[in-house]
Amino acid sequence: MAHEPASTAADANPVTTELRGKILLVTVDNPPVNALGVAVRRGLAAAMDAAESNAAVSAVLIVGAGRNFIAGADIREFGLPPQPPALPDVCNRIEACRKPVIAAIHGAALGGGLEVAMGAHYRIAVASAKLGLPEVQLGLLPGAGGTQRTPRLVGAAAALDMMLTGRHVGAAEALKLGLIDRLAQSDDTLAEGLAYAQELLASGAGPRRTRDAAGLADRDASRAAIEAARADTAKKSRHLFSPHRIVDAVQAALDKPFDEGQKLERQFFLQCLDSPQRAGLIHAFFAEREVVKIPEAAAARPRPFKTIGVVGGGTMGAGIAVAALDAGLPVTMVERDDVSIARGRANVEKVYDGLVAKGRMTAEAKAAVMARYTGSTDYASFADVDLVIEAVFEDLEVKKAVFAELDRVCKPGAVLATNTSYLDIDAIAASISRPQDVIGLHFFSPANIMKLLEIVVPAKVSADVVATAFELAKKLKKVPVRAGVCDGFIGNRILAVYRQAADHLMEDGASPYDIDAAVRNFGYPMGPFQVSDLAGGDIGWATRKRKAPTRDPKARYVHVADRICERGWFGQKTGRGWYLYPQGARTGQPDPEVLAIVDEERKKAGITPRSFTEEEILRRYMAAMINEGANVVHQGIALRPLDVDVTFLYGYGFPRFRGGPMKYADTVGLPQVLADIREFAKEDPLFWQPSPLLVKLVEEGKTFDSLNKA
Incomplete structure (x- = not known):
């Protein structure tokens, strides 16, 4: 010593x-x-x-x-x-x-x-x-x-x-x-x-x-x-x-x-x-701190904001309102009629009533919070609001109509944000006279609890609006990730691909219950079919129908999920989906009728089922996730691989001890991931196209992490 x-x-x-x-x-x-x-x-x-x-x-x-x-x-x-x-x-x-x-x-x-x-x-x-x-x-x-x-x-x-x-x-x-x-x-x-x-x-x-x-x-x-x-x-x-x-x-x-x-x-x-877990957790720790380092923050200061507007009082709108109220911000909520605004207020109050019932909040504290909440059916209530977040039905024309109203009533310099999961924010911005003020704020449900906030940056937005969005995330105690505009942004775009990989595995012979178990054993709290039942199968169904006209006719399409939705089985809220939920149970039971539907669709597709080990399931599932993550970085939708990692750690249940999908890929070794993709491509070359970024990194002997440090 x-x-x-x-x-x-x-x-x-x-x-x-x-x-x-x-x-x-x-x-x-x-x-x-x-x-x-x-x-x-x-x-x-x-x-x-x-x-x-x-x-x-x-x-x-x-x-x-x-x-x-x-x-x-x-x-x-x-x-x-x-x-x-x-x-x-x-x-x-x-x-x-x-x-x-x-x-x-x-x-x-x-x-x-x-x-x-x-x-x-x-x-x-x-x-x-x-x-x-x-x-x-x-x-x-x-x-x-x-x-x-x-x-x-x-x-x-x-x-x-x-x-x-x-x-x-x-x-x-x-x-x-x-x-x-x-x-x-x-x-x-x-x-x-x-x-x-x-x-x-x-x-x-x-x-x-x-x-x-x-x-x-x-x-x-x-x-x-x-x-x-x-x-x-x-x-x-x-x-x-x-x-x-x-x-x-x-x-x-x-x-x-x-x-x-x-x-x-x-x-x-x-x-x-x-332990490799220590490396994954340290990576997650640093990635969360690096993710806020964005070019717009260096170029501009945030606009000041003291008041928040929310359009829509459904589950998402109410959750966003609660997040803002919890941060001490006054909130004005606008809904289309008196019945809807009463329901919106009830949705907000329900969160606080739950806290009061559990002894985690006093009735007086709840009253003090609700005193900062105003409900209205008139868009003119937003005249003096600094930042408005639209959280209405996921339909481009509906959202454009909302933004036309915001354009009419909001003061100059007000930030106009859309909470969309998939839609083209550039198209929304182009529909009004101030595209420079429009940004995407993709909250995850329930918005007052989930930590991830995808901040989606359209082409014409001002740098100070992006900086303001990151400042809002900080105030709301969210973990923000900067994303570019594309269908699904970072998280849902990648989810759509690995979910397809899960569907292919199911049609090829793995049961949905085997796939969920493999993903849980990897460290996720739930598997993809359980998540679908929790979110509601009708949401994915609506997305598939919206994208059907532009789907490549040569691309493989698995119809099982559509067959389940056609029966009105949307998951937990309807008592059955991929699983059965007797008497409102939260944990599902395997459903023999679902397996019968899977068998029927296999026969229609002319597929002879084969068995998959847990390792084989995970190799395909993770390769699809990693490959699309590489595409997202390659196309500039995510700034760095760590932005993909943070998105999945905070929004999609990816096991934190593995550091995120891109960190996990480095752990496995990119040559191994690329070899797997090329092997799978022998069966389906259209789906399994290696990302140019993955190919380049393997050729240069580099890792995804090397791009985080660039």
Whole structure:
């Protein structure tokens, strides 16, 4: 371990020391978030040495400069050769200090930051502080004593809850749990920390090591909590690696002495670090941050907006209204008549009534939110609104009629957005006098819950309107992805292709239930046929009928879904679709009549069914998704492969631990994906045309990820 003298110049060392009476003040100042890079780790270790070797020091106070205490490890170091001292050694060094060490926490104390605080002997936090161990979200576990110290401080149940969810704990809850010792009375972290340190010294308090805390003293309760977490993890996180290791590590905390438990924790941490899941989750983490970097944001500032208009009070319109109301924005909703606007208001209120019923919102809070909502049957109500979102029936002429009204009544400079899943936004924009103000905002249902927002950029839109859409996404806490105009944009365009691949597999011999099971085992929450039943089979049917006149007559077309829809079986809402839903059940049962329809259509098409293994199903399903994703990037509909990944992670249930379809393709190897496509093309060369981008990358020995860095 490095034994460098602690510096007093922030530019030389991100950890500075200063003697305040008998207290050595240790300040971490490593902007922007005080991440635990190697210089911070060395500085903290050196500060402990300095405290012990200086007779004038009676106690140590660790604080963070800027907005946070310490927001966690420096994830830029992941994958690089480790540089000593390792964080577990630093935390152990803090804990071993022969003089009392106090951590005064403000802002974020997350991951390694909380582990440093737990290495200290006493903890005080201001009311607004957030504490947490979110490593599970990156496919890791707390690897610097977190799995060993947390249960000793707060008990096995609370520790497992924190580590398996990765949630942030507020200071008041942290005090209740025993994670901190005191809640500061003011926001002055330094003054509160110094006062607490002086109080401890006056009372004669010495070091109090977390490794000796008694949170696991009730062994029966601890064991029961561990077993409950193990069963829950097997059910909810069966595809994931790190949650299981977290449970194993807490088991070690119960069964073994601290040092042995910490050695096992380190082994588990290194196993997580080597896991491909960690690579996928890290990719997802960075992709979500990169996706907002768009050319329009660099070229223009957003237009200011304080008020939102919504056209349409159906499921989608109401969901959009709730998302805006939740963000604190006043909302004006316009519907065609009094009955419709009453229904629209009821759809909005239903969301809040549900929260009130569950005790997650008071009736007073609901009333305060609804006071920002106005319903109207007159488009003139939009005269002063800054941004209007149209969410009416998915029909081009209907939407053009709405936009003609918006063009007539909205003030100059108002942003006019359409929530369409497929339609040509350039055609909508061209139908009014201000195409520069028109943009696509494709919300996903339910719009107040789903995180993805496709921001569709038509040819004539102003850069500041695109920047405004991204600013709106931020305010609504959505994950925005920039998309170009084409049928289905990024997500639904790719979905249409891999859904066709699923239909081909079904007609060739795999049952829809086998295909759904294979996709679930890959890590999706639902398979494509289950999704169709949830969304409503009539939606896909309407799209197929709309596209029928332009469909290539030589292209293969599977009629099974149409036959099911012709019977009025639209999925959960009608009690049957691909599956049966007796008595309104949410989970479907396989339907022998559907399999009979499949058999009948196979015979009509002259197909002799063959069997497919789960691996064969997935290779075709994923190859179709990846190939169309490559086309979307190649044609500039998506800026980068990571935009496709983020779309699928947040809008289509793609397993996060695999990083997204393009990241997954890199994991499999692009030569393998291309070889599969060429193999499948022997049966159907029209459907399986390799993307020019995929061919080019294979020829150049490159990955999709190489384009993210370009």
